[in-house]
Amino acid sequence: MSLGNIKHILLVLSGKGGVGKSSVTTQLALSLSLAGYSVGVLDVDLTGPSMPRMFNIEDAKVTQAPGGWLPVTVHPANPDAGIGQLRCMSLGFLLRGRGDAVVWRGPKKTAMVRQFLSDVLWGEMDFLLIDTPPGTSDEHISLAETLLKDASPGQVAGAVVVTTPQAVATADVRKELNFCAKTGISVVGVVENMVGFVCPNCAECTNIFGKGGGEIMADDFHVRFLGGVPIDPQFVMLVETGRRPTYPEGTVINGQDFSQPQQEQNRQTEAPGEKTRDAGLLANKYLDCSLEPIFRKITQDIVTAIG
């Protein structure tokens, strides 16, 4: 199994689409790599693979080596800066065009998930984050079956479950928690995304989708509440365009002034056969987002929780 040299495998789950599961996955991956860990992200959202777009590496190609696929390097390690390497594998890299649709029946999806788990040459890594589709579909069942059969004891650290605060989302996520209980996947904790919108003009916080649904659900299921993540419209721009957001003059969020002049962005470098990004480039952009301290704290709590 190609996962043999990975210390911790984490699944990122959500009961409902659009709650920010893929966004949370990218931010956790970046937080971990910026903390010095080597990280892989496996995107098994086969019908809507979003990782290539989120990491801004859509045109990267996966290389086929004799033993399997070489994942795409999002950024290499930079030991001097205390940054670990970040790599990614997604069906998106194997599709011809960004708009190509995958219309597959269950058995083909199951086979693809198994192949992703067995044929990607990750090498030695501290963390593998697996971004899953919403709900409890064929992909989840094959993931759970394969991981629980092939992984070594303790290797599957568990699931990070993402929800938004409102009841309609938490009702679906409760099904996800039941799925974890049935399949024997432990839950590392719940992240409540899109909790409140802090206006950059007046710092007034509006709870657009309500507040506390994720925390109540975590309590009901006796699982850890990892924290709430507010809505930051600039974060959408960061994810959509890969460009640093611009905040109005005097914007202070989480005690940090985000209206400072844009930091020098490092050059993007491309190596033959794979697209790599300067670790500093990604780090700079990431650190310019108001949600960074929140994701850093959530990441620290996850690392502590799984020991």
Ligand SMILES: Nc1ncnc2c1ncn2[C@@H]1O[C@H](COP(=O)(O)OP(=O)(O)OP(=O)(O)O)[C@@H](O)[C@H]1O
């Ligand atoms: N905290 C946030 N603040 C602002 N925008 C956010 C936040 N979280 C997510 N978004 C935005 O919401 C949209 C949906 O997020 P994302 O694609 O991560 O959801 P998802 O749960 O993975 O969706 P799906 O499962 O349907 O692929 C994206 O445009 C993303 O940039």
Ligand code: SF4
């Ligand atoms: S919260 Fe922000 S956007 Fe809303 S009225 Fe106040 S300043 Fe305007």
